[in-house]
Amino acid sequence: MLHLLLISTIPAFTLMLVAPAATHKHCKLVRELGLVALLLVRELLQHSASAAWCGRKKERERERERVVRIMPSKAKAEPALAAGEGEGTEPNAAALPLLDLPELTLERVLEELEPASLAAMACVCAALRDRCSADSLWGRHVDRKWGRVLGAAARKEWEAELTAQRNAGAPSRPARRRSLADSLACAWPFSWISCRWLKGDAVAAEPAPAPSSPPSPPADTVAAWYRAVECGDFWFPAQVYNREQDGHVGFVLSCYDAHLRYDRRTDTFTARYPPHGRKPAKEESGVQWSRIRAPPVSTPAHDLHASGCLGNLRPGDHFEIQWRKNKDFPYGWWYGVVGHQETCNANDHLCRCHEDDMVVLEFKHYAAGSRWRQTTVSRKDHREKGDETDGFYGGIRKLQTNDEISTWRKFWPVDVLN
Numbered sequence: 001m002l003h004l005l006l007i008s009t010i011p012a013f014t015l016m017l018v019a020p021a022a023t024h025k026h027c028k029l030v031r032e033l034g035l036v037a038l039l040l041v042r043e044l045l046q047h048s049a050s051a052a053w054c055g056r057k058k059e060r061e062r063e064r065e066r067v068v069r070i071m072p073s074k075a076k077a078e079p080a081l082a083a084g085e086g087e088g089t090e091p092n093a094a095a096l097p098l099l100d101l102p103e104l105t106l107e108r109v110l111e112e113l114e115p116a117s118l119a120a121m122a123c124v125c126a127a128l129r130d131r132c133s134a135d136s137l138w139g140r141h142v143d144r145k146w147g148r149v150l151g152a153a154a155r156k157e158w159e160a161e162l163t164a165q166r167n168a169g170a171p172s173r174p175a176r177r178r179s180l181a182d183s184l185a186c187a188w189p190f191s192w193i194s195c196r197w198l199k200g201d202a203v204a205a206e207p208a209p210a211p212s213s214p215p216s217p218p219a220d221t222v223a224a225w226y227r228a229v230e231c232g233d234f235w236f237p238a239q240v241y242n243r244e245q246d247g248h249v250g251f252v253l254s255c256y257d258a259h260l261r262y263d264r265r266t267d268t269f270t271a272r273y274p275p276h277g278r279k280p281a282k283e284e285s286g287v288q289w290s291r292i293r294a295p296p297v298s299t300p301a302h303d304l305h306a307s308g309c310l311g312n313l314r315p316g317d318h319f320e321i322q323w324r325k326n327k328d329f330p331y332g333w334w335y336g337v338v339g340h341q342e343t344c345n346a347n348d349h350l351c352r353c354h355e356d357d358m359v360v361l362e363f364k365h366y367a368a369g370s371r372w373r374q375t376t377v378s379r380k381d382h383r384e385k386g387d388e389t390d391g392f393y394g395g396i397r398k399l400q401t402n403d404e405i406s407t408w409r410k411f412w413p414v415d416v417l418n
Helices: 002-018 025-070 072-083 103-111 115-121 126-132 135-146 152-168 180-187 222-230 402-409
Strands: 236-241 254-263 268-273 282-287 318-324 332-338 358-362 374-378 385-387 391-398
Touching: 103 126, 103 135, 115 126, 115 135, 115 222, 135 222, 152 222, 152 236, 318 402, 374 391
Parallel strands: none
Antiparallel strands: 236 254, 254 268, 254 332, 268 282, 318 332, 318 391, 332 358, 358 374, 385 391
């Protein structure tokens, strides 16, 4: 008990020594010498406690061997029962080694593990590390958690980042003055001297990972991709509904491209929007999952989307259309519904609006008479349409599923806009 008490209290005194309270040269030398003394004492106590534990373990093993010699029949019967060799008996599942399970059974067990448990299982042994790092296992977790927000563009950008890292080599750490404790850490393999708090003199210290962070797998695996997104190390491209939602009515029922980073502590995202015209890039924190989607098309934000649905649009069809304020801005996607021509009585049986060369696009969250309420585009030769006053309307895509439509409708404003 004395050993455990000393080992548990020494780190507290160590933290007091390494606290950046004294900056004078002589004070720092005394602090580091005191730190080294405490480290040596702790190592000796750990060694002593380990030796005592090993002695007790050997004593228990000798006692077990003595019991086995006295009762040989029982000792032999137990392995046979565990291996399922006894006739008319079932194998003891609790004593069955995990790696001795049938291949399909083991695979099914690993499929049921959560990401943190799967990563922990990979640390058990080399055989489980290979099995638990399989792309098929981690691909399921990527689809389950990130499938709605990670698209082909995110995967492509992740692969490009890996290629750039391989071509550039490992990034070099910032230069810093080596303290006496750091020098000893390289020369003496203390089991715990490499803790982050021991390196308080670093110029740019990185935050320590959370205890639940999975171990780092090979960089070119799906497990590494999952970990990079989960830990917020990778900004991935996606789209955000109602950009800068609070206080920005002008972005209602719109969806803009951004790069996002996940925050595990709040289970939200930080969105980084590209520069708009002469305005610098903006960041929005606290973005909820419900406001994010993977880009439905591969068209970049500054390019005009090819409208392949104009010939099939009919009144009542739901669509989203590109719009930007001026030529320097990237496009956003805006939600609307196809309307009727002025000469049509909106009778379903008599309507011929789908035969007209012009398509009426309505944005019904704006009040009747608003200049944003309605616009028209040509079915045959529609390109970008607009001016510096009303903005520019770009490509159109028809919404094909009820899920897409219902997602847009969730952001319908409470009050009609002017």
